[in-house]
Amino acid sequence: MPIIVPSLSAAFPNPTLQTNTIPPGKGSAYSNPNFQPGLTVPEPSPRPIPQPSISTETLTHLAGGTEKKDSKPSNDSEDFRVHIVTWNVGSAMPPDDITSLFGPNPGSGDVDMFVVGFQEVNCMINKRLKDVLFTDQWSELCMDTLSRSGYVLVASQRMHGVLLLVFSKFCHLPFLRGIQTQSTRTGLGGCWGNKGGVSARMMVFGHAVCFLNCHLPAHMRNLEQRMEDFESILQQQQFEGGTATGVLDHDVVFWFGDLNFRIEDYDIHVVKSAIDSNKLPLLWERDQLNIAKKSERILEGFVESPLNFAPTYKFDVGTNTYDTSAKKRKPAWTDRILWRLRRTGSPVPSHNATLQRGLTSWLGGVTRVTQQSYRSHMGFTVSDHKPVSAVFSLQFPFKIDSPLVTLEVEKEWTKASDASVQFNVTSSYQRSSWDWVGLYRVSLNYITLYKYIIDALTCSMKFRDSLCALKLHKHDHKLCIGKISIS
Numbered sequence: 343m344p345i346i347v348p349s350l351s352a353a354f355p356n357p358t359l360q361t362n363t364i365p366p367g368k369g370s371a372y373s374n375p376n377f378q379p380g381l382t383v384p385e386p387s388p389r390p391i392p393q394p395s396i397s398t399e400t401l402t403h404l405a406g407g408t409e410k411k412d413s414k415p416s417n418d419s420e421d422f423r424v425h426i427v428t429w430n431v432g433s434a435m436p437p438d439d440i441t442s443l444f445g446p447n448p449g450s451g452d453v454d455m456f457v458v459g460f461q462e463v464n465c466m467i468n469k470r471l472k473d474v475l476f477t478d479q480w481s482e483l484c485m486d487t488l489s490r491s492g493y494v495l496v497a498s499q500r501m502h503g504v505l506l507l508v509f510s511k512f513c514h515l516p517f518l519r520g521i522q523t524q525s526t527r528t529g530l531g532g533c534w535g536n537k538g539g540v541s542a543r544m545m546v547f548g549h550a551v552c553f554l555n556c557h558l559p560a561h562m563r564n565l566e567q568r569m570e571d572f573e574s575i576l577q578q579q580q581f582e583g584g585t586a587t588g589v590l591d592h593d594v595v596f597w598f599g600d601l602n603f604r605i606e607d608y609d610i611h612v613v614k615s616a617i618d619s620n621k622l623p624l625l626w627e628r629d630q631l632n633i634a635k636k637s638e639r640i641l642e643g644f645v646e647s648p649l650n651f652a653p654t655y656k657f658d659v660g661t662n663t664y665d666t667s668a669k670k671r672k673p674a675w676t677d678r679i680l681w682r683l684r685r686t687g688s689p690v691p692s693h694n695a696t697l698q699r700g701l702t703s704w705l706g707g708v709t710r711v712t713q714q715s716y717r718s719h720m721g722f723t724v725s726d727h728k729p730v731s732a733v734f735s736l737q738f739p740f741k742i743d744s745p746l747v748t749l750e751v752e753k754e755w756t757k758a759s760d761a762s763v764q765f766n767v768t769s770s771y772q773r774s775s776w777d778w779v780g781l782y783r784v785s786l787n788y789i790t791l792y793k794y795i796i797d798a799l800t801c802s803m804k805f806r807d808s809l810c811a812l813k814l815h816k817h818d819h820k821l822c823i824g825k826i827s828i829s
Contacts, residue, residue: 421712421735422546425453426679428555430461430600432659432725433503436483443719443729449491453733455546456493456509458484459555461600462725463503481507497542499523504599506540506555516745519545524579528559528571539575539599541589548742549593549709550586554579556599562672565630568602573640591684593709594736597644598679600727603631605653610672614664617652617673625653629675645711646680647732651718654728662720677718679732681711710737746771 427443441448444456463480477485478500484507485495493509496518500506504525510518521544529537539556556575558568576589586592605613606628616624626632626649635641653673656665665671714733722729750764767773 421737422455423453423714424455424457424596424734424736425731426457426459426553426596426598426734427729427731428459428461428598428600428677428679429722429729430557430655430677430725430727431480432462432727433464434659434724435464436479437722437724439487440483440722441487442721443731444488445733448488448493451492451511454511454514456488457553457596458505458507458509459553459599460505460507461503461555461557463500463505478505480505484509497521497523497544499525499540499542501525501527501538501540502536504538504540504555504557506542506553508542508544508553514546517547517741517743520584522581524581526575526578528574537571539572539579541579543581543586543589543592545584545742546736547738548740549736549738550584550591551736552586552589552592552595554589554595554597554599556597556601558600558602560602562604562606565603565634569634569638569640576640590682593684594711595682596679596734597682598730598732600676601631601678602676603629603634603678604674604676605629605672606633608672610670613653613673622649622652631675631678643682644680645682646678647713647716649675650716651730652720654718654730656726657723657728659726660723662723665726677727677730679716679730681713681734683709683711708739711735712737744768 425444429443443458445453448456460480463478481495481498488495488509492512494512494515495507496510496515497508498506506523521542523540523542525538525540527538537557537559539554541552541554543550543552545551554575556572558571579589581587589595605625608616608625608628613625616622629649631641631646635644635646653675655674655676656671657663658666664673712735714735716732717730719729719731746768748766750766753760755761
C-alpha cells in the first residue's frame with residue numbers, strides 16, 4: 343500500500359507528519375450565496391443562446407426522498423465538494439484554455455475533487471498509438487490546468503474515446519482508499535469501445551463513492567438500446583473487495599456523460615421556438631430520460647436537477663447555432679449529470695458488531711448530497727456539443743480521517759546521509775506483500791508518474807512492532823533531487 347507525504351524539503355515544520363495511503367487498485371464548486379442551481383452563468387460568446395430565467399431552490403437529496411435545503415445554516419467547511427464536468431469533444435483538438443469549466447476560481451480551494459468525463463476523444467488509429475506512448479492532449483490540459491491549483495490526478499480510465507479523470511486536493515490523498523477503475527464496451531455488440539462506460543470508485547473518508555462516465559447509443563429510435571446498454575454496464579462493472587462490489591452498491595453514484603437521450607414528439611421548429619422563448623419546461627415533458635425515470639426500474643433512485651439551460655446538442659462547430667446541415671438534428675439535452683444514493687450508508691468502523699450498528703444508527707448512517715449548480719458552458723465551440731458541469735456538496739455522517747501511517751523526520755534532507763525516515767503504522771493496518779514505497783516530486787500532477795517500486799531501490803527497511811525505518815543509500819540519493827515526497 344503506497345504512503346505519500348508532502349515535500350521533505352519545504353513541508354516539515356513539525357517532526358510528525360500526516361501521510362497518504364492509497365492502494366494502487368486497478369488503475370490508478372465553487373460557492374456563491376446568490377447562485378441558484380440549474381441556472382446558466384453566461385460566458386462571453388459572440389452569439390449567445392437565450393438562457394431561461396426559471397429559478398429553483400437548492401435541493402438536498404437523502405435516501406428515500408428530496409427535501410428543500412434547511413434554512414438553518416450548514417457547516418460548509420465540513421462538506422466535501424465535488425465538481426463534475428462532462429463534454430463530448432467530437433474528436434476536436436483541445437482549446438487553449440479550459441479553466442472556466444472548473445468554476446470562476448479553481449485556485450480558491452472551495453472544491454475538494456474535480457471529475458472530468460470526456461467522450462469522443464480522438465481515437466483514430468495513429469492518434470491512439472501516440473496516446474499509448476504519451477498522455478493524450480485532453481488529459482495533459484486538465485492536469486496542467488488543475489495542478490496549478492494544487493490538485494492531483496488520482497484515477498483515470500480510458501476506453502477508446504471515452505475518458506474519465508478524477509482529481510483531488512493533495513491533502514485528501516491519505517483518505518482516498520481502495521481506488522479501482524473499470525470499463526465496459528457496448529459498441530458493436532460489446533466488441534467495440536466507441537460506446538460504453540468507464541468508472542472509478544474509491545473510499546472517500548470511509549464512504550464508497552463511484553463515478554460513471556458513459557457514452558450511450560445515438561439517435562431518437564435507440565431509446566431501448568440505451569437502456570439495455572446502461573443495464574449491461576451496471577451488470578458487468580464489478581469491483582474487488584469491500585461491500586461495494588457493484589456500481590449501485592456505493593453510498594453515492596454519479597452518472598454522467600453523453601447519454602444521448604432526445605426530445606420526443608415535437609418537431610425541430612417547436613423545439614427551437616421553446617428554446618428561444620425560454621419555455622424549457624415544455625421540452626422537459628418530452629425528454630426521453632425524464633420519461634424513462636418514471637418507468638424504468640434500472641433508473642430508480644437517480645436524481646437530476648432541472649434542466650435550466652438550453653439543450654447542449656447539436657451545434658455547428660465553431661458557433662452557437664443549432665445544426666444547419668442537411669440532417670438538421672433536433673436540439674436535445676444529450677449531456678447529463680445525475681446522482682444516486684444508496685438507501686443505507688457505510689457502517690461506522692468498529693470491531694464490535696453491535697456497537698457498529700448502534701453507532702451507524704445514531705450518526706444517521708446516510709450521506710446527504712446537495713447540488714449547488716447545474717449549467718452548460720456556451721463559450722466553447724470546438725465541438726458540436728457544449729460542456730455541462732455540476733457542483734455537489736457531500737455531507738458525510740462521519741469521517742474516517744485518521745491516517746494509517748504517520749511519518750517522523752528529524753530534519754530536512756540536505757545530503758545523502760540525511761536520507762532516512764521513520765513511520766508509525768496503526769494497529770489496524772494490515773501489511774501486505776503488495777505494500778510499496780515510492781518517491782514523488784511535490785509538483786506532481788499525476789499520482790503514478792513518479793512512482794519507484796521499493797524492490798527497484800537498494801533501500802533497507804527495518805520493522806520493529808509498528809515502527810518502521812527507511813534508509814536510502816548514497817547512490818539512490820540522485821532520485822531525491824529537488825522537493826520530493828515518499829510513498
